[in-house]
Amino acid sequence: xxxxxSILDRLLFDRFHLLERPLFKNNxxxxxxxxxxxxxxxxxxxxxxxxxxxxxxxxxxVVYMSFFKGAILGESVFVSLDNYKILLEDAGFWRAMxxxxxxxxxVTPIIFIPAIFLAVLLNRKTKNVKFFRAIYFLPVTxxxxxxxxxxxxxxxxxxxxxxxxxxSLHIINNPILFFGSTWLARFSVSIMVGWKTIGFSMLIIxxxxxxxxxxxxxxxxxxxxxxxxxxxxxxxxxxRPSLTFALIISVAGSFKAFDHFYIMTGGGPARSxxxxxxYLQKIGFEYYKLxxxxxxxxxxxxxxxxxxxxxxxxxxxxE
Amino acid sequence: xxxxRHLEFYITNILLTLLFLAPFYWALISSxxxxxxxxxxxxxxxxxxxxxxxxRDLFTAGEGVFLFFAKNSLIxxxxxxxxxxxxxxxxxxxxxxxxxxGINILFLAVLSIIMVPFxxxxxxxxxxxxxxxxLDTHLALILIYTTFFMPFGVFxxxxxxxxxxxxxxxxxxxxxxxxxxxxxxxxxxxAWPGIVTTIIYVFMQSWNDFIIALIFTSSKSAMTLQVxxxxxxxxxxxxxxxxxxxxxxxxxxxILILFIxxxxxxxxxxxxxAIKE
Numbered sequence: 001x002x003x004x005x006s007i008l009d010r011l012l013f014d015r016f017h018l019l020e021r022p023l024f025k026n027n028x029x030x031x032x033x034x035x036x037x038x039x040x041x042x043x044x045x046x047x048x049x050x051x052x053x054x055x056x057x058x059x060x061x062v063v064y065m066s067f068f069k070g071a072i073l074g075e076s077v078f079v080s081l082d083n084y085k086i087l088l089e090d091a092g093f094w095r096a097m098x099x100x101x102x103x104x105x106x107v108t109p110i111i112f113i114p115a116i117f118l119a120v121l122l123n124r125k126t127k128n129v130k131f132f133r134a135i136y137f138l139p140v141t142x143x144x145x146x147x148x149x150x151x152x153x154x155x156x157x158x159x160x161x162x163x164x165x166x167x168s169l170h171i172i173n174n175p176i177l178f179f180g181s182t183w184l185a186r187f188s189v190s191i192m193v194g195w196k197t198i199g200f201s202m203l204i205i206x207x208x209x210x211x212x213x214x215x216x217x218x219x220x221x222x223x224x225x226x227x228x229x230x231x232x233x234x235x236x237x238x239x240r241p242s243l244t245f246a247l248i249i250s251v252a253g254s255f256k257a258f259d260h261f262y263i264m265t266g267g268g269p270a271r272s273x274x275x276x277x278x279y280l281q282k283i284g285f286e287y288y289k290l291x292x293x294x295x296x297x298x299x300x301x302x303x304x305x306x307x308x309x310x311x312x313x314x315x316x317x318x319e
Numbered sequence: 320x321x322x323x324r325h326l327e328f329y330i331t332n333i334l335l336t337l338l339f340l341a342p343f344y345w346a347l348i349s350s351x352x353x354x355x356x357x358x359x360x361x362x363x364x365x366x367x368x369x370x371x372x373x374x375r376d377l378f379t380a381g382e383g384v385f386l387f388f389a390k391n392s393l394i395x396x397x398x399x400x401x402x403x404x405x406x407x408x409x410x411x412x413x414x415x416x417x418x419x420x421g422i423n424i425l426f427l428a429v430l431s432i433i434m435v436p437f438x439x440x441x442x443x444x445x446x447x448x449x450x451x452x453x454l455d456t457h458l459a460l461i462l463i464y465t466t467f468f469m470p471f472g473v474f475x476x477x478x479x480x481x482x483x484x485x486x487x488x489x490x491x492x493x494x495x496x497x498x499x500x501x502x503x504x505x506x507x508x509x510a511w512p513g514i515v516t517t518i519i520y521v522f523m524q525s526w527n528d529f530i531i532a533l534i535f536t537s538s539k540s541a542m543t544l545q546v547x548x549x550x551x552x553x554x555x556x557x558x559x560x561x562x563x564x565x566x567x568x569x570x571x572x573x574i575l576i577l578f579i580x581x582x583x584x585x586x587x588x589x590x591x592x593a594i595k596e
Contacts, residue, residue, distance in 0.1 A: 039498050040419035046406035047429060047473060054466035055432050058443035065443060121331060132332045134582050135339055141578045141585060142571040143527035145545040149552060149567045150346045153560050159358050161345055168361070195342065200589060207590060256436055259529040263549060277438050277530070284442050285534055294442045301439040308434045 062301070065294035076291070083295035092271075093296065096279035099272065103261075104254035106186055110194040111250050115201035116243075122202070123209040133206070137199035144196070144259035151192040152264055155179070182272040185265050189273065193260060197253070201246045208242025209235070252307045255300075276300055350374070350564035357561050373561035377569070380555060385566065387539050388547030392526060395457050395543055399464040399525045400518050403472045406465070407517065411476025412502045416488060426477075432470045437463075441534060448535060459535045460543070464525045472517040475591060479513030480506055512584070519581055520588035526574060544570045 066083050070076030087093055118136055122129050139147065154162050155178040163175040178188040216234050225233070258277040261267060267274035274282075280300065284293030349357055353370040356363060377385050413419065414426050444463060453459040483506060491501045507514075532543045542550070548566045556562040578585055 037419055040413045040417040040422070043409035043413035043417065043498075044419065044425065047410040047469060048425070050406065050462075050466050050469060051429055051432060054444065054447070054462060055435075055440070056428075058440045058447060059435065061443035061446075062440055065446075118335070121328070124328070126325075126328065128329075128332075130582075132336060133586075134578075135336045137582075137586065137589075138343075138575070138578065139339065140589065141523060141574050143529065143545055143574075145527075145529050145548060146567045146571045147342075149548070149563050150342050153349060153564060154342060154345060156560070159360065159362060159560070161362055164360070164362055195339070199339075203586060203590060252436075256438055258438070262529075263552075280438070280441070281530070281534070284445070290442055290446065297439040297442055301435065304436045304439070305434070 062294050062297050065291050066298045068291050070291060083292050084299075086292065087295050087299065092274075093279060095271065096274050096276050100255055100257065100275045103186060103190065103257060103273070103275065104251055107190040107193050107254050108247070108250055110190050111197050111201050112247065114194065115198050115205055115246070118198065118202040119205035119209055122206055133203070136202055139196045140199045142196070145263060147192060147196045148260045148263040151188075151195075155188055179265050180269065182269060185269065185273050189260055189264050192264070193254075193257075197250070201250055204246040204249070205239070205242055208239050211242075212238045248307060248310050252304060255304060255307065346564045346567055349560060350568050352561065354561055373565040374569075377551075377562050377565045380551075380562075384539050385547065385551065385569075388542055388544045389569070391457065391541055391547075392544040395460045395464070396522055396525045398457070398461050399468065400521045402461060402465045403469050403521050404514065404517060407469050407472030408476050408507070408514070409502065410469075410473045411478075411513075412480055412506065414473065414477045415480035416485065417498070426473075429470050429473050432467060437467045438530065441530070445534060454535060455537050455541050457541055460525075460532060460541070463531055463535065464521075464528065468521045468524050471520055471588075471591070475513045475517045475520075475588075476510065478591075479510040483509050512587075515581065516584045516588045516591065519577065519584045522577070523574060523585070523588075 067078060067080055068076040069079040069082065122133055154160055157163060157175045157177050160175070160178075162178070163172075166172045167175070176184070179185040212235065216238075217230055220230050220234060256277060257275045258281070261273055261275050261278060262281075265273045267278055276296070277300075280293055280296045283289050283296060348364075348366055350373050351369050351371070352363075352366045353368055353372055356366060356368065410429070414422065419425070448454055448459045448463075451459075453462070487505055488501050491505055492498070496504075527545065528543075529545045529549075532546045533549075536542045536546060539547075548563075548570050551566055552563045556566075
């Protein structure tokens with residue numbers, strides 16, 4: 001079939017090549033378009049199948065499931081908004097929500113302030129910039145599981161290196177249990193996450209900084225602007241899109257936190273560091289209340305979509 | 320004045336480098352200490368003896384089950400990379416060069432997968448995989464990873480193909496080549512940086528994933544390194560820090576080696592993933 005088509009193209013080409021070009025092109029195009037539709041479809045089919053089966057149908061199903069109640073086996077019963085009503089009064093859910101929010105508030109400046117500092121530090125034309133950038137980016141490439149274990153060992157109570165250093169500097173007398181109390185546990189995890197993700201935010205901010213044209217600074221110098229004025233009137237306004245952007249990505253990331261809390265604190269002490277996803281995982285896959293977990297998923301989805309819309313909006317801003 | 324600034328730059332950066340690398344160093348050193356030296360107070364910063372006890376025990380424990388985890392991770396990651404490339408290259412090509420009714424909406428639909436956190440779909444995916452009788456198999460992980468990492472590939476490949484001029488394609492088509500042939504023989508060799516970036520991104524994501532592997536696998540026949548390491552650390556090697564550190568080093572080694580060789584593509588991939596996410 002395709003072979004016939006290409007022979008046809010050939011014939012057309014031979015017949016019309018003496019005619020003026022626009023006509024020839026149009027004819028060729030019309031014949032091709034039909035061919036292309038089928039071909040595009042074949043090229044796109046696998047992606048469409050994957051997206052439909054493992055994304056769009058589950059997406060609809062999670063909403064659908066949240067309106068039902070049922071055992072793993074047997075009939076599900078339509079309960080309309082009952083799962084959501086339970087959710088509103090579920091202390092465990094709100095505690096997890098609060099924990100996640102507090103974590104997001106703590107971790108954001110821990111990532112952000114050093115990231116801006118590093119980006120400004122590396123924004124120059126020296127040979128070794130790429131080397132240092134790679135070093136700060138290195139922890140981004142490893143998994144949260146591995147990062148958590150490395151830091152669990154650093155934070156270890158008796159043999160931990162951090163306790164040893166603090167003791168030998170006489171900052172503390174007795175070893176600290178870094179996951180022993182709620183707030184300390186939150187900060188301990190956040191510092192690990194800072195180490196692991198500063199490099200990523202740095203990269204986005206650095207890309208933003210490098211996009212600012214040098215000529216603006218030169219022009220400002222000619223006008224007699226000082227360092228601070230240059231930073232305030234050129235760098236900051238032009239960097240704002242990248243900053244907003246990196247900020248939103250990092251906030252969205254904190255709301256999805258699971259691996260590091262699961263491994264480092266296990267949600268403790270007394271479930272005070274349990275995140276939304278940990279709660280979802282527990283309800284769904286330890287208690288097997290799938291329909292109720294679906295309702296939690298939907299609420300989480302709405303929350304994150306809201307953040308994503310902000311992100312998209314910030315991305316637009318960027319262009 | 321200028322020299323001073325240079326010096327300042329290097330001193331700050333070298334101090335920060337030491338700070339960022341310290342956790343890696345500490346994990347490596349701890350994994351290479353003999354058992355009696357790991358639990359010593361005060362801890363030694365430079366081990367008196369190097370020992371591979373921890374690694375030996377890591378690999379031999381439970382009839383080499385840790386190697387099994389490594390094998391599972393390797394199978395799942397490489398097959399995910401293969402499937403993602405196989406489906407996102409033609410799709411990227413179609414989105415870049417071909418016409419199809421509603422193709423732009425379709426492209427947005429594929430990108431919308433990135434906007435939605437996959438964590439919210441774990442419940443329906445679990446029931447789906449359960450119905451397909453694929454729980455605790457490599458295939459379950461490959462299917463789910465492919466779905467959530469392919470939009471990056473599609474986006475990356477579309478951009479790569481966009482930067483190649485259309486005239487090359489048109490002249491090849493007029494010469495009678497089929498669309499598939501044009502894509503494979505003319506466009507693929509030119510678009511390899513996009514392919515490498517996709518491979519790196521997918522490898523990093525699928526190798527490092529924890530929650531999907533935790534939920535969809537339960538036995539050593541399908542469990543990946545990340546979940547296997549967690550299982551070891553919480554049961555078999557509870558508080559055995561020599562082995563936990565050795566396990567961590569082995570688990571991150573492939574990624575670190577790749578990063579050292581192909582740093583540029585990691586950074587490119589992370590930036591592209593972030594900007595369109």
